[in-house]
Each structure stands twice: as C-alpha cells, then as structure tokens.
Amino acid sequence: MINIRNFSIIAHIDHGKSTLADRILEMTGLVRKTSMDQMLDSMDLERERGITIKAKSVRIPYVAADGNEYILNLIDTPGHVDFNYEVSRSLKACEGAVLLVDATQGVEAQTIANANLAIDAGLKIIPVINKIDLPNAMIDDCSLQLYTMLGLGIEDILHVSAKDGRGVADLLEAIVERIPPPSGSVSDPLKCLIFDSFFDPYRGVIPHLRVFSGHLSSGDKIMLKSSGREFEIEEVGYFSLGLIQSENLHAGDVGYAVALIRNAGEIHVGDTIVAADHAEVSAVPGFRLSQPMVYCGVYPIITSDYAKLGAALDKFKLNDSSVVYEKENSAALGYGYRMGFLGMLHMEIALERLKREYEQDIIATMPSVIYRVIRKDGEVLMLDNPSKFPPEGEIDHIEEPLIRVRIIVPSDYVGPCMELSDAKRGVLVDIEHPDDRRAILVYDLPLAEMITDFYDRLKSVSRGYASMDYEMNGYRAGDLVKVDILVNNGPVDALSYIAPREGSAVRGRALIHKLSKTIPKHLFKIPLQAAIGSQVIAREDIFPRRKDVLAKCYGGDITRKRKLLEKQKEGKKKMKMVGFVEVPQEAFLSLMKIED
Amino acid sequence: MRGLYIHIPFCVSKCFYCDFYSITAVPELMDRYIDALLAEADSYMGLSFTTLYIGGGTPSLLGSARLAKLVEGLWRRFDLEDLQEATIEVNPESAGGDLLATAYNLGIRRVSIGAQSLNEDELRKAGRAHDSQQVQDAIGAASHSGFHNISVDVMIGLPGQTEQSLCNTLNILIAAGVNHVSAYCLSIEEGTVFSRFIPPDLPGEDDQACLFQSAVDILAEHGFAHYEISNLALPGSECLHNLNYWRGGEYLGLGTAAASHTGGERFRNAACLERYLEDPSSIREAVERLDEGRKVGEEAMLRLRLLAEGLDITEMAGRYGMDALNRLEIRLDQLVNRQMLARDGDVFRLPPGGALTSNSVFVDVIG
Numbered sequence: 001m002i003n004i005r006n007f008s009i010i011a012h013i014d015h016g017k018s019t020l021a022d023r024i025l026e027m028t029g030l031v032r033k034t035s036m037d038q039m040l041d042s043m044d045l046e047r048e049r050g051i052t053i054k055a056k057s058v059r060i061p062y063v064a065a066d067g068n069e070y071i072l073n074l075i076d077t078p079g080h081v082d083f084n085y086e087v088s089r090s091l092k093a094c095e096g097a098v099l100l101v102d103a104t105q106g107v108e109a110q111t112i113a114n115a116n117l118a119i120d121a122g123l124k125i126i127p128v129i130n131k132i133d134l135p136n137a138m139i140d141d142c143s144l145q146l147y148t149m150l151g152l153g154i155e156d157i158l159h160v161s162a163k164d165g166r167g168v169a170d171l172l173e174a175i176v177e178r179i180p181p182p183s184g185s186v187s188d189p190l191k192c193l194i195f196d197s198f199f200d201p202y203r204g205v206i207p208h209l210r211v212f213s214g215h216l217s218s219g220d221k222i223m224l225k226s227s228g229r230e231f232e233i234e235e236v237g238y239f240s241l242g243l244i245q246s247e248n249l250h251a252g253d254v255g256y257a258v259a260l261i262r263n264a265g266e267i268h269v270g271d272t273i274v275a276a277d278h279a280e281v282s283a284v285p286g287f288r289l290s291q292p293m294v295y296c297g298v299y300p301i302i303t304s305d306y307a308k309l310g311a312a313l314d315k316f317k318l319n320d321s322s323v324v325y326e327k328e329n330s331a332a333l334g335y336g337y338r339m340g341f342l343g344m345l346h347m348e349i350a351l352e353r354l355k356r357e358y359e360q361d362i363i364a365t366m367p368s369v370i371y372r373v374i375r376k377d378g379e380v381l382m383l384d385n386p387s388k389f390p391p392e393g394e395i396d397h398i399e400e401p402l403i404r405v406r407i408i409v410p411s412d413y414v415g416p417c418m419e420l421s422d423a424k425r426g427v428l429v430d431i432e433h434p435d436d437r438r439a440i441l442v443y444d445l446p447l448a449e450m451i452t453d454f455y456d457r458l459k460s461v462s463r464g465y466a467s468m469d470y471e472m473n474g475y476r477a478g479d480l481v482k483v484d485i486l487v488n489n490g491p492v493d494a495l496s497y498i499a500p501r502e503g504s505a506v507r508g509r510a511l512i513h514k515l516s517k518t519i520p521k522h523l524f525k526i527p528l529q530a531a532i533g534s535q536v537i538a539r540e541d542i543f544p545r546r547k548d549v550l551a552k553c554y555g556g557d558i559t560r561k562r563k564l565l566e567k568q569k570e571g572k573k574k575m576k577m578v579g580f581v582e583v584p585q586e587a588f589l590s591l592m593k594i595e596d
Numbered sequence: 597m598r599g600l601y602i603h604i605p606f607c608v609s610k611c612f613y614c615d616f617y618s619i620t621a622v623p624e625l626m627d628r629y630i631d632a633l634l635a636e637a638d639s640y641m642g643l644s645f646t647t648l649y650i651g652g653g654t655p656s657l658l659g660s661a662r663l664a665k666l667v668e669g670l671w672r673r674f675d676l677e678d679l680q681e682a683t684i685e686v687n688p689e690s691a692g693g694d695l696l697a698t699a700y701n702l703g704i705r706r707v708s709i710g711a712q713s714l715n716e717d718e719l720r721k722a723g724r725a726h727d728s729q730q731v732q733d734a735i736g737a738a739s740h741s742g743f744h745n746i747s748v749d750v751m752i753g754l755p756g757q758t759e760q761s762l763c764n765t766l767n768i769l770i771a772a773g774v775n776h777v778s779a780y781c782l783s784i785e786e787g788t789v790f791s792r793f794i795p796p797d798l799p800g801e802d803d804q805a806c807l808f809q810s811a812v813d814i815l816a817e818h819g820f821a822h823y824e825i826s827n828l829a830l831p832g833s834e835c836l837h838n839l840n841y842w843r844g845g846e847y848l849g850l851g852t853a854a855a856s857h858t859g860g861e862r863f864r865n866a867a868c869l870e871r872y873l874e875d876p877s878s879i880r881e882a883v884e885r886l887d888e889g890r891k892v893g894e895e896a897m898l899r900l901r902l903l904a905e906g907l908d909i910t911e912m913a914g915r916y917g918m919d920a921l922n923r924l925e926i927r928l929d930q931l932v933n934r935q936m937l938a939r940d941g942d943v944f945r946l947p948p949g950g951a952l953t954s955n956s957v958f959v960d961v962i963g
Binding site: 522543545546547548549550556557558559560562565566568569580 | 882
C-alpha cells in the first residue's frame, strides 16, 4: 500500500487535462507511443465494452527514480459544472490532485472551483503550469495567480508541456514524493466508495471503487449503505487498458467490481460498500442522491411512438442513473415524459443520446427549473412544469432557485459582464481583484437565467475571456408570471414558461417573432400570441403560403415529381402536429435562446 | 399503349431558369441522333399509339429534313392509324422557313410555342434567344401553315414581370389566336444561371401567386378553362398527350432523358448523348415498379392535378380494388376535413384557388 498513489488531474476545460493524461500513459510505458489510427482502433474496441480508453481510472505501474515500483491510480473527473458532485466524489477517492493551468490562459473559474473541491477533500495539491511550449505562455503571471488566488506556494509549481513531454518526468516524481500513500488497514472491515459506474449489457452495473479498508474478492457478500441492498461479488479487478481481472482489491486500491447488479438505480455515486456481515461500518461522509436541477418535457413526434419512447427511457436509465423521468400528458403534444437532469449540459447530452443511440424521434420542450409556488391558502407546491401551475389568482407568490456564480474576467470586460448579470436579474455579492488585470465577480443569479443563454452571452460579451462556475444557493421570491403561448388561437401547454413580470412583453414579442420564423407557412393564417392569463402581451401572424407547386412536368417524368414530394414529406415527419399546425422540433428548443 | 414522346435535347442556348438536359445543336450530332432515335424505335416495332409529342429541348432546331425523316420513320415503325393528336414544340427563333409547313404535311396538327413572354425586357433577362416579334411571327406562320391547335408556354414570375406586362403578353397571344396556354411558375432550380445569380427583381412567392391568379382570370374572361394546375385551354383544346400523363396512363419515351410508363414500370433513359448515340438501347435507367399502395398514391396525386375532372374514388376502386382505395379515401377525407380538398360525391378535387399550393396537399395524398 505504501507504493500506491491515488490522484486526479483537475483543470478548467481545455487546459490540457487529456493531453497530460495521454503523455503520462505513454511515458510510463502503459501505452506505446502509437499512431492515431491504432489509438482510435482501441477506442472503438473499448467503447463496445462500455468504457472508453480514458477510463474513469487507470492503473499505471511506474518505476521511480528511487528504484522502487509504484502503482499510480489516475482517477478522471467530469469536466463540467453540472457534475460538481461527481467531481467531489472522484476527488474523495484520491489523496492528491494535479492542478493544471494553461500558461496562456491563467487561472480560470473552474480552476478555482476544482481546486477548492480538492482542498475541501483534504488532498495534497500539485500545481502545474501547462503549455509552456507556447510562445505566449505567461508562466510568471500564472504562478502569481496560483499564489494569490489559491494560496499555493510558488516554489511548489511545476512547469510542463503535455504536448512535447517537457517536465512530465518531474511531475511523475512529484506525484510519488508529494502525494501521501493511502492509509487504512487491510485487516479492518471492508469500506469502499463508489465514485462512478457504467452499465454492461451482459454483466449489469459495474461500480468503480476506491477501497478504504479491508479487501474485496469474488464470492464476498457486500451491502450498499444507502439502501441496505446486498449483492455477491462475482469478479473484481482494475482498469488498465480495459478491465483486468484480479484476485482481490485491498485497502488503498482503485478498481471495479461485478456483482450482477441489473438495475442502474441501485448504484449511486458517493454510496459506500461494506461487507454484508459488517453492516455497522460507517459510510464515507458526504453521500447524497444527485438531484435533478433542470426539467423538460420529452414527446414522441409521432404520438403512437409513446410506448417505444418509454422502453428507450427504461434502457437509457440503466446507463445513466442520474436522469429521472415520469409520464406526462400534454393537451397539445399528447402523451410523453417529464425528464429531469443535473444541468443543461447533462440535458443536451441525454437528449442527443436518446436521438442517436436510442433512435427516438422526439421533441423536447423548453427546460424549466423547480419553482416553489406558495398558494394563497399557504400550500407550497414544488413545480417543474409551468403548465401545472395553479391559476394566477390562487398564487400568493412564486420563489425560484438561485445559484451563486463566480465569474473570472479580464478587467476590460468587467463592465459588459456586470451589465449582462444585472440584466439577467443577478445581485452582485462581491467583486475581488486578485491581480491588476482580472476581476472575480460573484453574483446571485436565478438558475432559470443560467439555463437559457447566460453562458453563451457571457462568452460573447467578454469575447470568450470570461470563465464561470456556479453552485446552488437556495430560493428567492420573484415577481414571476406564467406566460402562455397560443398557436392558431389554441394554447400550447408545452410552450408555457415562467418569466419575470418586468420585461415580459418585450420578451414575449421576441419569442413570438422567433416562433413566427420557425413555424413554416401553412395554407391558412396562423395567429401566434403570448398571453399572461387573459391578457395578450404579444401577437404576430404567419401569413398563408401562397405558392407550393411543382408545375412543369418534363416529358412525363412523374418519378421525379413524386420523389420531390416524398422529400418534402420527409421534412414534414420531423414536425409535430399541434392542432392543424405543423411545428418543427427546433421551435421548442429555439425558444430558449432569445436575444434581449 | 397510348402516348409516344420523342425527346429532342438540342437547344441554341441555355435559358437562365432551365435545369433540363440540353445540348448545343450541331448538325452532325442531330443527324446521328435521328438515326439513334429510329434505332431505339426499332426495338418497339409495331406498338400502337394514340398521341405523339415531340418535345425538348428545341425540336424545331432539327429543321425540315430531319423532322421529316424522324416522323416518317415513326410512321413506318409504329401503328399510328388511331393517332388523335400529334404535337411538336417549337421555339420562336427556329420556327421560320418551311418547318411548320413540313410539320403540318407530316400529319402534325398541334404546335406548342415556347413564347414565355412578349415583353422584351423579360425575355432578355430570362436568357431567351428570341424577341417578342418572333413569337408573333411564329404564331402567324403556324396559322398560315394550317395549324388550328396552337399552344404557348407562358412563364409566371419572370424577373421584372408585372401584372401589367403579363396582362399585355396574354392579350396579344389571345388575339393572335392561341387556344391553349401552359402557364408555369418560375422556380429557381439548382445548377441554373438563376440559382447562381438571383435576379434582384425576381417576384417573390406572394407576387408570383398574384401574377398567376391574374393570368388565370384574364384567360378565363376569354373562355379558357383552368383544366390542369399549369394548363388552360378553350373547350375541346386540352392536350390529350398530357391528359394521359395525369390520368396515370401508359406512354413510351424515346431519346435521351425521356421517361416512360409501360407495363406497370416507370423508367427513364439516361441524360447522356454520347452513350445514346453509341447504343440507344443501353441507357435505360431508374426502372421503378411501384407497390400498389404507392401506385395508388401516385395516381391520386396525378389525377388531383386535373382541377375540373378530379379524382373519382369509385372509378379508381374499380381498377385497384376496395382495400387499396379505402386507405386512400381515409387520407383524402382527412384533407377534406382540413379544407385542403373538396369532395363532391365520389369525386375529390383541389378547392378553388388550391392549384398553386397543391404540394401541401399532395404530400399527404401520396401516402
């Protein structure tokens, strides 16, 4: 155990995490310096088995300068704020973290957020400045930022180029020297942390484990602390390039276990595995069930595909236990499902996978957060679907979830970023100036604003320089109203949304205008309206299509004519009939991104 | 067998809106082409036809001698005793000389003139090779040669076209004695000059729709019935050859890029002159045998183009059987509910004013 080092690489997106991991695998000899083709071949292979070559953890044998052989367990962390909880669990499995900063970009919002998670988890941090090969590398500036913004010692900072390999050998030595070996006794009862899992169609859910004490081998009876459910271990092993079966896993080890767990809902990241006959062993602290933050309706384009969609969701849930879904019925769209996601990125990925991997023709409605609706009679409703809101007259007030956003931005762009945050109903909490060129803005902002287009806009007003990170920060009352959208005089419940009363007319007009550009012309006039209760706040008409004809029939070439019609018909299939109006998929999601 | 179509792919120049297969006219190529056509006809020796249509391209470019060789050759190979209609397409710039008289003497009794417009500006912007006087001369020459059935193509939505100019074009044509008008809306097709350089004064969709309606109204005032989406005629002057297309009838197409519908199959010759000249029997492609469901859908789509005649569901059921027709009838009735079709007993028709938006209906008709 004294020769094991468990560590993660943490960084802001695009600061070179994957490249560094590749270089480490290569320099330790685990992966030969291969051509891209071979690399890709092996990736395909790994994908078939349900994992990628960049597995959640990889066991790297390494002979250090002291002549001893070490086992380095590199544990990957998800790279997006949606998965902060998952990151914190992965870090919990480590004793140390390599904090990577791009020498041309400096410390950014997720650098700080990830570093703080690692510090909170009590990890030894090795600060590393990457991309020193680039001509515009600002090594001294980065060093200063790591010192002033995170309190890391300048003398501890390593300089590497993950691209050309410079400094990586020193980094490997530092990992061995600076990161403490795992503690914990093999003779104590079993205690493992689940920090990730994947689904194998033949072997069920396979959790990724960090063993803190005791040992685990096939035939062992285990228990999940959160549910009390028991399973028998069939196989244990670790990740090299693929799954490598081993006799057992000991305290300090990182690996996987197969226990024929059929239902992905059984395994939760952060849960603790103990021996079934030692149920008294305490859980690793900090476990919680991941909570969906963003909800949307998901409907089959063809109403009769409802059952097919249900079956696909059942399968999908096996792969991604963090999505939730339940049946939902929309007057406009028919039967479908309400799905909940960890965040916007998670939603986009999940919907894309449903379309591609699970071959579902679906439309997704505008995403919504969970509102607290306080009725006049005092009842509190937690509602994630605007169409389920009680009539306006019965509502005392509405509260919405807040996030605390930390934006790091060059001083030149502080003004536009603050204007944007103010416009998005943000409340400034703090401004810090870690150095003379950059500012850290801390805002409390409604989550609902974040899930529309805040991040895109932030990038745009700062010319791409701002970075951000956020965490949930309770609820706040707001002057919010439900806006209904009427298409061809009928309300389309799936298009309803909650918005601040102030500016609702302007936004309503923008939205109606966008809708008028998205819905194709029909043979009849289609009025589009936005309304709060019975008050219409915006209206626009789609005028009828006057010409849609194939006129010339060249020498009786009917086939060509029919093929053109069939092509047109294919286009129609991508649309949802709402009353007599064909509404394209884009109409539902495009409404999210409205320019002010 | 009913219709015989002969395709002549030669043109003097490419019009700016045209994406159809055509080749610059070279005398030597045209000679060889006539030989190839007759060689292809050899393989269908003895078939009988009731209509003949020589289209293009620009058939009038052939000149009298080649036309005579072609038509006489067809008479020798096919049974044309019951021929009810024979049409030749001509372009104004090549309708002079004795071509029309020759055509008449060969038994051709209907001429279709590619007029498009009588406005000089519009003709120039569309890349036409003739002026308005040549159109009037061609109509005069046709009458003089004995033709009573004179059709003109008129393009709707040409760059710079106005209601006034269109009205003027139509009035001159009517006064000149035409009894059939094919009115086509200009559409920008890929690969055409217009698709690369969209003219700034190209009428928009709504304007096109207004222009088209004006044309229909003007022609109606002079007794022309709007019998098919793009075709208007004085009573009794409808084009029999094209009616056969719309009624789902059989026809044989000879020549490059010519389409056929015989024995339940649709096929087309490749648009390749070189290969055709080498071996006319080698270029048949895109053979298609439709299953019954699609065949019913296709015929329904075609028959609905006939605005007055419409689609008689009982008549079709007599040929396809009730099962196939029930599914069609359900689709059609749904369109009736949405007021996109009109039903009168057994007959379905496009509703008044529905011709120009018929694609929206047809996509649901084809099933």
